Amino acid sequence: MALESGPxxxxxxxxxxxxxxxxxxxxxxxxxxxxxxxxxxxxxLVSVFVEAFRKGPTEYLAAxxxxxxxxxxxxxxxxxxxxxxxxxxxxxxxxxxxxxxEFKGKAxxxxxxxxxxxxxxxxxxxxxxxxxxxxxxxxxxxxSQGIEILFAVPGIVLATMFVTFPFVARELxxxxxxxxxxxxxxxxxxxxxxxxTFWHVTLPNIKWGLLYGVLLCNAxxxxxxxxxxxxxxxxRGLTNTMPLHVEILYNEYNFVAAFAVASLLALLALxxxxxxxxxxxxxxxxxxxxxxx
Amino acid sequence: MDVRVSGVRKEFDRFPALHxxxxxxxxxxxxxxxxxxxxxxxxxxxxxxxxxxxxxxxVFFGDEDASLKSVQERNVGFVFQHYALFRHxxxxxxxxxxxxxxxxxxxxxxxxxxxxxxELLDFVQLSGLEKRYPxxxxxxxxQRVALARAMAIEPRxxxxxxxxxxxxxxxxxxxxxxxxxxHDKTKxxxxxxxHDQDEALELADRVVVMSQGRIEQIGTPDEVYDRPNSPFVYxxxxxxxxxxxxxxxGELWFDGQALGISSDRPDGEGMLYFRPHDIELIDASNRxxxxxxxxxxxxxxxxxxxxAIAGATDHVEIEIPAxxxxxxxxxxxFRPKHWRVFPKS
Numbered sequence: 186m187a188l189e190s191g192p193x194x195x196x197x198x199x200x201x202x203x204x205x206x207x208x209x210x211x212x213x214x215x216x217x218x219x220x221x222x223x224x225x226x227x228x229x230l231v232s233v234f235v236e237a238f239r240k241g242p243t244e245y246l247a248a249x250x251x252x253x254x255x256x257x258x259x260x261x262x263x264x265x266x267x268x269x270x271x272x273x274x275x276x277x278x279x280x281x282x283x284x285x286x287e288f289k290g291k292a293x294x295x296x297x298x299x300x301x302x303x304x305x306x307x308x309x310x311x312x313x314x315x316x317x318x319x320x321x322x323x324x325x326x327x328x329s330q331g332i333e334i335l336f337a338v339p340g341i342v343l344a345t346m347f348v349t350f351p352f353v354a355r356e357l358x359x360x361x362x363x364x365x366x367x368x369x370x371x372x373x374x375x376x377x378x379x380x381x382t383f384w385h386v387t388l389p390n391i392k393w394g395l396l397y398g399v400l401l402c403n404a405x406x407x408x409x410x411x412x413x414x415x416x417x418x419x420x421r422g423l424t425n426t427m428p429l430h431v432e433i434l435y436n437e438y439n440f441v442a443a444f445a446v447a448s449l450l451a452l453l454a455l456x457x458x459x460x461x462x463x464x465x466x467x468x469x470x471x472x473x474x475x476x477x478x
Numbered sequence: 479m480d481v482r483v484s485g486v487r488k489e490f491d492r493f494p495a496l497h498x499x500x501x502x503x504x505x506x507x508x509x510x511x512x513x514x515x516x517x518x519x520x521x522x523x524x525x526x527x528x529x530x531x532x533x534x535x536x537v538f539f540g541d542e543d544a545s546l547k548s549v550q551e552r553n554v555g556f557v558f559q560h561y562a563l564f565r566h567x568x569x570x571x572x573x574x575x576x577x578x579x580x581x582x583x584x585x586x587x588x589x590x591x592x593x594x595x596x597e598l599l600d601f602v603q604l605s606g607l608e609k610r611y612p613x614x615x616x617x618x619x620x621q622r623v624a625l626a627r628a629m630a631i632e633p634r635x636x637x638x639x640x641x642x643x644x645x646x647x648x649x650x651x652x653x654x655x656x657x658x659x660x661h662d663k664t665k666x667x668x669x670x671x672x673h674d675q676d677e678a679l680e681l682a683d684r685v686v687v688m689s690q691g692r693i694e695q696i697g698t699p700d701e702v703y704d705r706p707n708s709p710f711v712y713x714x715x716x717x718x719x720x721x722x723x724x725x726x727x728g729e730l731w732f733d734g735q736a737l738g739i740s741s742d743r744p745d746g747e748g749m750l751y752f753r754p755h756d757i758e759l760i761d762a763s764n765r766x767x768x769x770x771x772x773x774x775x776x777x778x779x780x781x782x783x784x785x786a787i788a789g790a791t792d793h794v795e796i797e798i799p800a801x802x803x804x805x806x807x808x809x810x811x812f813r814p815k816h817w818r819v820f821p822k823s
Contacts, residue, residue, distance in 0.1 A: 370529055371562035375576035375631055376550050385579070389566040 192249055209461050233451050236444035256422040257446070263338070264413075264426060265406040268345040272402055276353025281387070283354075284324035284361030297335070301347055303381035309347050310415025336418030341426065344412040349405045356398030357391055364390055379390065397420050404457040408450055479539055479634040479667050480505050481493045481526060485535045486535030490519055494772050495521045496691045499534070506665045508658070510678035513688035514714070518627045519671045520639055522688070526669060527637050528552045539634055554630030555666075557638040559648055563612040568597050569623050570608040576631035589703055598626040602660075618649040625657075629664070638670035640642040642677060648649030675715050679703060687711050704756065709820050721767065721787060723750045730819065737813060738765050747822045754782065755797040768811035769794065785810060 188389060238245055280290075283295055301309060317334040318324050327334060334340045368390060372382040388395075410428040417424040425433065427446055434443035488496040489735055494589040496518045503509050510518040524530045526537055536545045537555055544552055545693035563572050574595040578585055586594070599605055600621040612620055621641065628636060641657065642650040658681055672678050678685045679699040687694045687710075695707045706712040709720070725733040725748050730739040732750075741748070760766045769785030772793060776782075781800045784793040796812055804810055 261766055367558050367560065367562040368564060371551050371556070371558055371564075371627075372575070372579075374527060374554060374556040375579065375627065376527070376553070377575070377579040378550065381579045385575070386689075389564075 187266050188236060226387060230451055233444055233447050236440055237448040239444075240441050244441050245445050245448075248442035250389045251442070253422045253425070254430060254442070254446055257427050260338070260341070260425065260451070261407050261427040263405055264342050266466035267342050268349060268406045269399060269403050270348055272353055272406075273395070273399055274401075275350065276357060277391075279354045280361050281358035281383075283358050284364075285366050295358070298358075299350050301350050306348055306411030307415055310344050310412035313344055313347075313412075313416050319408055336420065336424060338424070340416040341413050341424060344416045345406050345409050348409050348412050349402045352405060353395065356394050356401070360391055360394040361387075390407035393464060393467060397461065400457055400460055400464065404453060431451065454464055481635055481669070483522070483526065484536045484538065484746050486522075486525060486532045486537065488518075488525060489533045494691055496525070498533075499691075499693055500535075500695065501686060501696065503667060503669065507667055508661050508683045509669045510680060510682035510685045511660075511669065511671045511688060512673070512675060512678040512685050512715075513694075513821065514673060516690070517688040518687050518691040519673075519686075523637050523639055523669060523671050527554045527556050529556070551685060553631060553634050553637045554633060555633030556575070556723055556808050557621075557624045557636075557641055558627050559640040559643055561612075561624040561644075563620055563623055563627070564614050565628055567767070569599065569612070569615070571610070571622055571625045573598055573630050575627065595626075596646055598630055599623075599691055601629075602626045609799050611647070615807055616649075617645045621645065621653060622732065625660070633666065636666040636668040639667070640672060641670055642672070642674070650677075657681065662735060678689045679715070687714065689714070700720065703718065704816070705817065706751075709749065709751060709823065712818065712820075718751055718753050720751045721794050722789070723748055723819065732767050735765055737767070739813070739817065741819050743821070748819045749822050750814070750819055754816040755780065756815050757796050757812045758815055759798060759802075762809055762811045764811065766811040766813040767794070768809060771806050771808045771810060774804070774806060776800060783810070799823040 223237065237248075249258075255314075279298060281293070283291060283298075292328070315321060316323060316337060317327065317340065319328065324335075332339075334343070350453050369382050372386045377385065405428075410427060410432075413426055414429060414432075417426065417429055419425060419429060427450055431443050431447045433441075433448070434446065481501075483501040483503075486496055487494070496710060499522060501522075513519045514701075521530060525532055528537075528544070528547060532545065536543055538544060539552065560787045564575065566577065566642060568665060570592075574591045577591045577594065580586075581798055585591075596605070596608070599608060602625060604619060604626070607615065607619065612623065615623065621644075625638075626642075637661070642653055645653065654677060663761065670681070673816050680701075682699065684696060684698055685702050686696050689710050695702055695711045697705075702711060702715055706715060712718045712720075721732070723737070725743050725745050726736075727745070728740055730737045730741050730748075730750065762768055767785075767787060769787035771783050772786045773784040774781055777797070779800060780797045781802060782797050783804065784795055787794055796810075798804065798810070
């Protein structure tokens, strides 16, 4: 408050008293925001890397040469490479249906898509345990067929897909709604079939929004902890993803290794952030072009 | 290609957009669907294209029932109100799209597609802009790309939805004339939708006047302007004035005196419609419609005045020469030169 009170000493500023005050207020507000950012975002991020390099780069790299860590990284990549493409397909289909067609229950479907956002990830995981455990209706039958879902890769993929389902659809629905259906009608009237219309007209119109959704979806798929933790069973070297591996190492007081693996996830977040910002610049221009068309 | 719309009704969620519409379009004709917004004109155009399916009734292309065919199979050239150009494709790619997506057996060779597209761009006077994107074109240029794209598929019918709606007044007039020239050269059967009567009257061979999902009148521009068949057409096309009259023994009476105008309507009350400019001023002592000037404004070469006349709450508008000495509160009498009497609604 001391910043705001008191006469302004700068003689050139007295003439523009009002602006000077606004500037003071601006400094205070910006200062508070930056302090929050530093405290809650930058500091933890830096401490991840500080902890990871506490015993030097050799120890840091050693954390990745461990077979369990490598297995966790491989599993995370595998899960993301299955869950993200499937969610892209589902997301595009759902957004297409919602944005381009009128049908009964559309509002319900839109709400349903948001469900994974509103449900705690732990519940999402438990749902799969209920569905596929040996006490469930499906579990014994699947077991007799030799199909393992729980405490195996399929369960992890399913839980990840559930949690990351909304990202692509949510990104595309408003975009496709804004674009309307005239471009598609134009393509159809020119003789294009449904697939050609989608491939040559719809997809290019939504490509930046789609990429943006894929990016967010991927970041979440690799970083998901809660739901995956419930269904994975924490079998070292088999069903541990990177976030789960970090937890195990941390609980074993192996701080350097834990933070080393965590730093990889933090890097992923940073790369995602940079790509997202670049896309927003690009994608924003695209949207403006749509509006001015 | 003749197009015949036969007894078509269209409902959207129980809300009727078209009631029992029938329309015959001759091969090579240029037809305007004219009406206020909500009159169903765009719905009718989209039904012909196959972008909507009728709730009842049929659409024929020649002798063939097109009602059951999809929009792709109908082979119509549709120009959308805001053109709907593919923004990520260049001008030439937009124009050649319809040929490129054809199935292998009927698709021309790459060179042939390129040649035909360039030819069309030349035809719509856009050579040199092949590599541009739609965002880099003016409104008038986009309109012409949209037309070239629609013509590239050698359509049986050309359908245009408010083709000049998004353009400024000057470009509109140029393109209007240009579209007429294009039509005279290509002889495509063409239907366009407009809410602008000048556009419809200037361009079309025949005008279809629509209101509230019905066709009010079909006729040449002269017919719908000179012989409107309903009060709606009278007031929608051109300027019109109307006043209440009595019909007695086949003659029109106003304010207790005969106007010297005969009518074949039965005795009773009626509405007299006429054009404000199509009147003759007469001596106040003669038989005519007399009133007091309440407002006067200069409109171009003439002066338009509002008259308060006996027994009417609404004022009647007429046009008089700009140098006429009448001022406010002057009394003026007139008689319409052309008119129509409709039953009082």
